Amino acid sequence: MKRKTFSSFLIAGALLAACSSNEAGSEVEQDSTNVIEQDWPDIEADAAGTTVNMYMWGGDENINSYIDDWMTPxxxxxxxxxxERRPMDTEDIIQQLMTEKEAGETEGQIDVFWLNGENFRIAKDHDLLWGSFAERLPNVEDHINMDDLDVAYDFGTEVNGLQAPWGQVQxxxxYNEAYVDDPxxxxxxxxxxxxxxxxxFTYPEADEFTGNAFVRQMLYEVVEEPEDLVEEGFNAEMLSDYEDEVWSKLREMAPHLWREGETYPSSLEELDRMYANEEVWMTMGYNEGRAEPLVRDGTxxxxxxGKVFETGSLGNTHYLSIPFNAPNQTGAMTVINEFLSFEAQKEKLNPDVWGEGTVLSSSRLSNxxxxxxxxxxRGGxxxxxxxxxxxxxxEMDAAYVDWVEDYWLNEVVRSLD
Amino acid sequence: MKLSARSIKLWFALAPAFLLLVGLTGYALFSAVRHSFTAGGEAGFTVSAYASLAADPHLQESIRFSIITAGISTMISLVIGAVLARLLYRQLRHAKLKVLVWLPMFVPHFVGAYIIILLFSQSGLFATIAYQFGWISAPADFPVLTHDRDGYGIILTYIWKEVPFVVLMLLPVYYDMDQRFHEVVRTLGGSRFAAFRDVEWPLLRPSIFETGIILFAFTLGAFEVPALIGATDPQMAALTAYDWFYQGDWSERPEAYALMSALTAALLMPAFLIFYRARRLQQRLLKGGGRS
Known part of the structure; x- marks a missing residue:
């Protein structure tokens, strides 16, 4: 679930206000180049016998057990x-790092964390990341081309090696075949x-990750020159030619949706629950393999x-990164490198494990x-x-995410009044 | 007034809890207020965040909805809770029965909301039963009580969660009540209603006000229940603040801080007034001052 209790918001607010100090910045930078420049065997040797704290979203049992039962041993x-895997939503991780940065905390708790999209942009803009380490990892060197468009840009923000690609989803x-013949x-x-x-049919609210992607993906169908969406970044002028079409399509759909479009599921879990009850006949997700474990366990x-729209299916890469104040940098690099090994990526593809697409480029793999x-x-x-x-x-510039969030409620939900 | 050894000891004993309260809550509040007046940090003191709150028509709708929802669920909980306490206080002296009232208190609010969804949604238990018995022709004919735009789901959740709280808050009042007052009224020819009005109500009133303001404040700032069981629109104020706070580019954070600061201030003022009045009332009653 994306949302957390309100008390954590208040406490976060309190911590956020802690006084800031910039002196630590340059020291850390120096430090990071030193470690990054080391020879790989030295890095691994230095990491031996240490503990690495990995912070990431903990809402999926399969993902958790992939890490705890397969990777950890x-x-x-x-x-x-x-x-040590520690469940925490990415927004909270960023918030914590931000607080530590402002408080001049040079040694934090997080060594490795799951990052992408808007959170990456915020982290990069606020110098919350350690350094350009990705290309130093042997498995990246061997199997991944960091200049490929789908890994070089994360929601339109240049990656610069600050994070290493971990998985790819679409x-x-x-849909439920029993009710839908022709999806x-x-x-x-x-x-x-x-x-x-x-x-x-319905889709999650647009301020929710999946619902937002559902609306955003429509741009690829509506915009005449889809390349512009990626190449031009966020272009308000171009958008003004197409936004009406997006909103009016959604408005036209609304009266035929679940609950006549008066309200929308507040989370993907909510939509899944209705799909599992057969109250609705379709659900969705930003991971083409996500339904397989749920089908297998009977949910x-x-x-x-599964069905991808022929007019375009959004795909994005998610990454692993190291924060500016990671206490165990060599350990973090070693762990990330292992996550990108062929064996780890192949294991992850298995639907009984996680069922998520690999980031290794096939041209760089042996036959x-x-x-x-x-x-x-991968499953049926x-x-x-x-x-x-x-x-x-x-995936397009992260500003499009904000654009959908800002307008959807007014343009689609409130227009019914 | 000179501090006695006993009260110094008491202050020492309370210090850790007090520091935690002031340290975390007080500091959080302070920094939220501070951020709400600096609008991103560069500009210095500014009320721009509050100005944009005032100019937002949807926010006014959201606040109106929050007040109505919190008000209705508080009122209904108080009435049901008071009636139950009145009817059951003798039986509830038994520890075993009291556990029954305690039990719902252990259920977290979000679980409470899920229970309401499982029972009252259109694919929930009651809709299924009604359909099985042929009272409605399709599960979708069941009235919309969850994720609805009028807040029924939120109100239902709070009623079932807060009634036991009200009962527990009012029980001590009944236990402390001098039963001879009842007898006086009855022997003087007063009706049962007169006994309630002249004996019980004056004693209950301070606790009812106190409980009411606690419930109202709690519900008004509620987040997880409306997030689970509320509609996309209208939205309770805490959800609006949350969405602003976590808006991707952080541009609306000052507004989120401003909204929460304003809500807190709006709640603290009546809370102080009511607690102050309730204290005075209780003191007068304890001294035997009779009806206020």
Missing amino acids: RLEENYEITL FALF PASYNELAAWVEENPGR FPEGTK EQQEALEAVE SVPGEEALSDAFRP
Whole structure:
């Protein structure tokens, strides 16, 4: 769940106000170049026997057990590193780092954390990240091209090696085959479908991660020159030509949605619950493989199938990063490198484990490795590899996220009044 | 007044809790207020955040909705709680029965909200039962009581969570009540209502006001219950503040701080007034001053 109790907000506010000090900055920078420039075997040797604290969202049992039951013993065995996973939402991690930065705290608690999108932009803008370490990792050097567009830019913000790609996901709809014969392949088709099947579709609120992506992805269908969306960054002028079309499409859809569009699920979990109850016939998600474990454990109906819109499916990469005040920098680098190993990425692809796409570029893998990846059975609810790659569209500037958040409520929900 | 050894000891004993309260809550409040007046930091003192609150018509709608929802659920909880306490206070002397009232207190509010969803939503238990019995022709005909735009779901959740709280707050009043007053009224020919009006109500009133303001303040600033069971729009004020606070580019943080500061101030003033009055009332009653 994205939202937390309000008390944490107040406490965070209190901590935020702590006095600031800038003296520590230059020291840390010096330090980071020194460590980054070391030879890799020295880094690994230095990391041996240490503890690495990894902070990340903890809401998915499969992901947690991939880290606790598969990766943690592996790190212990290969590097004598003790990995401690600590669940925390990324917003809170950023908040904590911000507070520590302002308080001049040069030694924090976080060594590695899961980062991407807007949070990366905030972290980069406020110098919360340690340094340009990604290209120093042997597994990045061997298997990943950091200049590829889908890893070089994170929601339009240049990565500069401040974070290392960890996984890749694409936006998909999931529908119940028992009720839906011919799933819509575009927003236009979806609009026609909801008209024929009133009350059987809805999407999460636009200030929620998945709901926001659902609305944002529509830009790829509406904008005539989709390349502009990525290449030009946030372009308010271009947007003014298309925004009306986005909002009016959603407004037209609204009366045919669940609850006549009077209200929307406040989270993806809420939508999933209704889908599992067969109250609605479709759910969605920013991970083409996410339905598979849920189908297997019986939460989702057996006839669940995935579909990406042919007019474009948003894809994004998420990363692992090291904060400016990580107490164990060499340990953090060693751990991240291990997460990017072929074995770790292949394990992650397995739907019983996590079911998430790899970041290793196939052109940089051996033939055997490629075959091994293809041999992983991703499951019946995951859209085909070809459909996925044909529809793939890189994520656009993070300012579009704010744009959707700012306008959706007024343009779509309140316009019903 | 000279401090006695006993009261010095008391202050020492209270110091850790007091420091925690002032340190965390007080400091949080202070810095929220400070941020609300600096609008991002560069400009120095400014009321621009408050000005933009005042100019936001949707915020006014959201505050109106918060006040109505909190007000209604507080009133209903107080009435039901007071009636239950009156009817059950003799039975509730038994520790075993008292546990029944305590139990709902252990359920966290968000779990309470989920329970309401499981029971009252259109795919919930009651809708299913009503449909099975043929009282409604489709589960979707069940009245919309969760995620609804009128706040029924929020109100239902708070009623079931707060009634036991009201009962527990009022029980001590009944236990301390001198039963001979009842007898006096009755022997003088007063009705049962007169006994309630002249004996119980004056003793209950301070506690009812106190409990009411606690509930109202708690519900007005509530976050997790409306987040779970509320509609997309209208939104309770705490959710609006939260959304502003976590807006991607942090540009609306001053407004979030301003909104929470304003709500806090608006609650603290009546709270002080009522506590002050309740204290005085209680003192007078204890001294035997009779009706106020």
